[in-house]
Amino acid sequence: MVTGFLAFIVGFIVIWVISSVSVYLTARIINVSVPFLRVLVVTLIADIVSFIIIFVTTAGSLFALNFVILIIGLVIGFIISLAIYKYLFNISWTKTFLMLIIAGVIDLGILLILLLILAAVGYLALGSAFSSLQAAP
Numbered sequence: 473m474v475t476g477f478l479a480f481i482v483g484f485i486v487i488w489v490i491s492s493v494s495v496y497l498t499a500r501i502i503n504v505s506v507p508f509l510r511v512l513v514v515t516l517i518a519d520i521v522s523f524i525i526i527f528v529t530t531a532g533s534l535f536a537l538n539f540v541i542l543i544i545g546l547v548i549g550f551i552i553s554l555a556i557y558k559y560l561f562n563i564s565w566t567k568t569f570l571m572l573i574i575a576g577v578i579d580l581g582i583l584l585i586l587l588l589i590l591a592a593v594g595y596l597a598l599g600s601a602f603s604s605l606q607a608a609p
Contacts, residue, residue, distance in 0.1 A: 484519075491515055494578035495557075498571045504563055518556045522549035 492508070492515040499506050529545030550572070558568040 488512075488516060488519055490582050491519065491575065491579055494575040494582065495571065497578060498575040499561070501574065502567055502571055504561060504567060504571065506561055510560075514557060514560045517560070518553040521556060522553050525549045525552055 489512075492512045495515055496506070496508050496511045499511065526542075526545040526549045529548060530542050554565070554568050554572060557563075557572065558565055561568070563571075
């Protein structure tokens with residue numbers, strides 16, 4: 473149980489930093505000048521609020537496996553994240569929407585690269601673990 477909680481915390485921190493870097497890069501792309509520390513704080517606030525919203529909207533439907541409620545929770549979380557970024561960065565709705573979409577694409581790219589790296593490391597580890605096995609005569 474402690475290992476699962478520790479893995480959850482480490483995973484949250486890794487995803488938080490990755491999303492903060494992508495939001496910072498996107499802000500630079502669309503000419504929004506914000507310091508990285510502010511991006512870290514705003515991203516943390518938006519992630520926590522979105523997690524709570526999605527958890528609350530889907531908690532009742534976990535046993536029913538209602539896909540529509542999950543989508544509604546994700547949309548509500550996205551809209552609240554839009555409002556958080558808009559007001560804490562003091563930018564327009566259009567720039568905020570564009571920033572979150574581009575940051576999402578950058579997040580996806582970074583996470584896919586990490587997935588490929590982890591898959592390659594796993595393949596190498598498993599390959600070396602089974603390389604000493606020989607077929608029976």
